[in-house]
Amino acid sequence: MDDSLPLSLRSQGYPASPIRKLIPYAKAAEAAGHKVFYLNIGEPNHDTPAAFFQPIHAYQTPHLPYEPSQGHPELLIAIQGYFQRLGYPLEKHHLQVTQGATDALLFSLFTIANSGDDILTFEPFYPNYLAFTAQLGLTLVGIPTTMENAYALPSLEEMETYLTPKTKAILISNPSNPTGRIYTEEELKRIVNFAKKHQLWIISDELYHTLTFAGKKATTLLAYQKVYPAIVVIDSVSKRYAACGARIGCLINTHTPFMECIFQLGQSRLGVSLLDQLGAAALYRLENPSLAHLPALYEARRDKVINFLSAYPWIHYVKPEATFYLMLSLPIHDSNHFCTWLIEHIHLDGERVLITPAENLYVTPGKGKNEVRLALVLEEEPLLRAMNILVYGLQQYMTLFEPLNPSRPVHE
Ligand SMILES: Cc1ncc(COP(=O)(O)O)c(C=O)c1O
CATH class of the missing domain: 3.40.640.10 (Type I PLP-dependent aspartate aminotransferase-like (Major domain))
Known part of the structure; x- marks a missing residue:
């Protein structure tokens, strides 16, 4: 098939999923024998009833x-x-x-x-x-x-x-x-x-x-x-x-x-x-779904993660009231670059973390460049290991690339 066969303009301007586009890096890391914590996709890690x-x-x-x-x-x-x-x-x-x-x-x-x-x-x-x-x-x-x-x-x-x-x-x-x-x-x-x-x-x-x-x-x-x-x-x-x-x-x-x-x-x-x-x-x-305990479980995870992250004053967030997502504002200029660099270059004891860059969660130009989205869809212990990798990666990143220094209040 001739590669130059024209496709629709629509298809060419179609946005890549910021949630899924970095998965090939994660698969490459897994192929090299590393473990990846997937915090990019909001897929609950529980059995279906x-x-x-x-x-x-x-x-x-x-x-x-x-x-x-x-x-x-x-x-x-x-x-x-x-x-x-x-x-x-x-x-x-x-x-x-x-x-x-x-x-x-x-x-x-x-x-x-x-x-x-x-x-x-x-x-x-x-x-x-x-x-x-x-x-x-x-x-x-x-x-x-x-x-x-x-x-x-x-x-x-x-x-x-x-x-x-x-x-x-x-x-x-x-x-x-x-x-x-x-x-x-x-x-x-x-x-x-x-x-x-x-x-x-x-x-x-x-x-x-x-x-x-x-x-x-x-x-x-x-x-x-x-x-x-x-x-x-x-x-x-x-x-x-x-x-x-x-x-x-x-x-x-x-x-x-x-x-x-x-x-x-x-x-x-x-x-x-x-x-x-x-x-x-x-x-x-189901009148009393076997998953009725889930909100409390997600809430406990949120608290564990926030408690961990609160030790780092340069990480900002608003405590979520629902869901299993958490938006973070970080001292970075380009969340696409950071999330790609993180999965490609950073591991602790052979473990890596995949997160979602937030730039494509906005259409206003320039917004979201210093933000990422986490889906807290792991048990508490691996979640905290993933947070450790994220913070370690961020610290390395700040030494390599000029950090942004936002002086924003943290809302909790
Ligand atoms: C806000 C929101 N709407 C829609 C969807 C898609 O849901 P479904 O799997 O039911 O197609 C998602 C999935 O993450 C979502 O978070």
């Missing part, structure tokens, strides 16, 4: 048919049951089963915006938001939130300065990947008022809504769908049930024309994996 596998093992039919495009009836009922238990009864025609939250986000953006339109989101953001908008020819517009301000959301007036005639939606992750922040009730009202005032859609990505700490709760925007139907709520089994490989999620909305388009999109991709839907139905049915 056994309930997931039971219907799959019990499946006896000697054939795998297409399932209804909206979703397997058992899964739809199980999702309704889950949200009913949370206090949000859902009509079946307000639900679409998707291949993870990913599919739900793409379907929603496709249905809401034309290519060339703007989608607002708060920076730093889950980096695939940039990939999804790029796929659809949309512009992702970042509204900054900062570590210095504990990632508080800006005022309505400030949000309004990011509007253009092409703005169609605001996309939020609550609790937030990557900051671990839970939006306050007042902030959620502000987002809803902002959207109502300017006739925008809200896409509320709520994957981490049960992974909250210290008794704090995240409010789902399902609570606001009655007063403002242009709210799409997205859920997935990936994180809550440690079932990233199932690729099952759903979207929820009450606006009939929107859902009709979503159902058509569902039909054009035929259906979602039957066996994974059966397993996911068993997960959504």
Whole structure:
């Protein structure tokens, strides 16, 4: 095949995943006999509940048919049951089963915006938001939130300065990947008022809504769908049930024309994996999930890591209230360079660490260059070994490359 065969301009401008792009360095280190601590991907390191596998093992039919495009009836009922238990009864025609939250986000953006339109989101953001908008020819517009301000959301007036005639939606992750922040009730009202005032859609990505700490709760925007139907709520089994490989999620909305388009999109991709839907139905049915202890476990990990890092005044962070992510501000100028250098050059007793550079968690030029994201998805002991490698690497890096000296307060 001729290497000069042209590809689309779209494909050439497509952003590399900052979470995955350094994996080849980690694989090379492993091939050379080293151990790598993967803190780049937010994949829970726990067993998926056994309930997931039971219907799959019990499946006896000697054939795998297409399932209804909206979703397997058992899964739809199980999702309704889950949200009913949370206090949000859902009509079946307000639900679409998707291949993870990913599919739900793409379907929603496709249905809401034309290519060339703007989608607002708060920076730093889950980096695939940039990939999804790029796929659809949309512009992702970042509204900054900062570590210095504990990632508080800006005022309505400030949000309004990011509007253009092409703005169609605001996309939020609550609790937030990557900051671990839970939006306050007042902030959620502000987002809803902002959207109502300017006739925008809200896409509320709520994957981490049960992974909250210290008794704090995240409010789902399902609570606001009655007063403002242009709210799409997205859920997935990936994180809550440690079932990233199932690729099952759903979207929820009450606006009939929107859902009709979503159902058509569902039909054009035929259906979602039957066996994974059966397993996911068993997960959504769990009344007392065997993973109910997870938030406390993630909270304990967060505390261990923060306690370790607090000894280094040049490492800044805001204590996350939820999720298993931690953003760090470091005395570095180029997080891509640092994270690559770290995995390539630094090991302690044959152990290395892979983390995510944060530059691509922003669209505002220059932002995130001194930040990294950690996914705290290891047990406490290896996590602390990984932190040791990170700090040792950082100390070496500061002697080799001119360090940045941020004089920022640490919020805890
Ligand atoms: C905020 C957020 N949205 C969506 C996704 C994708 O989730 P899924 O595995 O359900 O496609 C992730 C995965 O990390 C995420 O963190």
